Amino acid sequence: MSKKTPAVDIAEATRLEMYRSQYRLREAEQRAFDLFLQNLVKGTSHLSLGQEAIAAGFATAMKPGDLTFCTYRGHAHTLARGVSVEKVLGELMSRDNGLMRGKGGSMHLTSVEHGVMGSYAIIGAHLCIACGSAWRAQYQGAQDVTTCFFGDGTTNIGAFHEALNFAVIWKLPVVFVCENNLYMEYTPIKDVTAVPQPAADRASAYGLERILIDGNDADVVYQTAQKAYARARAGEGPSLIECLTYRHSGHSRADPAKYRPEGELEEWKKSDPVKTYRARLLSAGVKASVLDAIEQEVKKEVDAAEVACKAAPPPPADLMFTDVYADGGCAWRN
């Protein structure tokens, strides 16, 4: 992995878009945590604080129509595809204005109209499901690419290995993205994995290139994503990309992350993706006022979302009995 800043040939407008995206994910996640502290998020939630560059970099490299599959740690990936903060926070708060009107919750954010095909909470399954989405594209001669995000811990379940082999033998247009944040829930990934790099070191077993990148650098993420998407669209098959990153918060909302060695968080905060990207744009000549304006716009969206969600009613009780079956209802007998 190269830590040095790449010679960037990314358009300034694209980089500003990635800054906006990262800043927005940061603000939205922080607000989600605030709302939890106010006891307004009663279900579980898993934040991506510190991992924003991956979601922003990939989503910016995607084209409309490309499909995203992510995990229960999926707020960032959902927002990065353009879903409103209000819909995400509303879902976390079990309000009628939520993305699924409260029926899915934080772990299952889905917005088909934005290409977000679901957030999956059983480790491993969605790598297989993403294969199917990519197979459909190949079958129908469509140009869309499927991206599947998952954690380091996911590389030790059988479904990960089945999906990789499957995607390779069928040459599917799918990009597997491992967000290696060094921990599964509370156990360090290095304590439970046969190889140092849980995804990258497995690539060769499936005849894939070993790709290990700095997941806190949106430019690197974006350029790596572009390459993988070009390969997929050219019919050359899947890619497996391991992105090194770190989550700033605990595994889930109530986890104080006491298991982390002292100083580790502070060390990783030096490469906080949002802050380092801001500094990079400034040193590349972007005016502070431009970035300030982006930040103000984002804050406005998040503030308005909070107000709207606090005012929104809960879903009607009978909504819970809808959409078990395609007829819209839940009848299992006549």
Add this chain to the structure above:
Amino acid sequence: MAELTYRDAVARAIAQEMERDPNVVLLGEDVAKAGGVFKATVGLYEKFGPKRVKDTPISEQAFMGAAMGAAMTGLIPIVDLMFADFAAVCWDFFANEFPKSRYMTNGQVKCPLVIRLANGSARFGAQHCQSVENWCMMIPGLKVVVPSSPVDVVGLLAASVRDPDPVIFLEHKSLYAVKGEVPDGEIIDTIGTAKTLRPGKDATILALALMVPRALAAAERLKAESGIDCEVIDLRSLLPLDTRTILESVSRTGRLFTVEENPRLCGWGAEVVSIVADEAFYDLDGPPVRITTPHIPLPPAELEDLLIPSVDRIVETVRRTMSA
């Protein structure tokens, strides 16, 4: 009208649906060139080609997931799982993924697929002969279809392919060689409808799959030997369950017997008996009786025959109960 085996009926139904809709695809281990481990997909690869009839690796999670992802985004996959027992290695998809996606996404995601399982007894022993219909019946969001004859295989499999929900289609291994008349032309049946195969006035016998021909044979003997006139109903699907047909029959006969191949606990008959107790208690002339496989793993070979409900056991149980 042609005489077809139950296994040929599977291929006939799949061909009918693949011809109708180019988005219907078939996948599973050995389904393509080999024509299926139970030879139920013979000829489909030759007819529809390698793009639509696909062999998979031994990766049950991968191909269940692939079917789901394809179904969510526009294809209609038919998956061959081979032995029903293998559902346990990809149970995540049966229990957590297929049936929950529509609900959790508030209707945004669909999952129109059919999973075919070779279910039930065939003398292979404890890990290859389980009857898993009750595993599937427990899960809201699934449909569970269980045909007992070639004509029902064609009509119900076609209906399953056209159904917008995930359907678990349980074929019975010991019925694959059974022959039956199947009309020519397109056949399409209705999921969720039981069929009264033999009318009767003294007792209602409910059965599924391999237990259907046994229940029918038992009814003939009961009539001939003891004058007991049994109504035999083939449930054909457990989800949805045709309770109307069951309740109507029991209200006339006053007696209920279930013939279940599954191990006893939580078999479908337990649910049916509870519904009948709730809604037709005062029509009953005696306690409902469940005839099931004992609650033990199945031994292989001919030992199996001692445990699965047989014609003799059905006859004896009904006769003893009715004369008590």
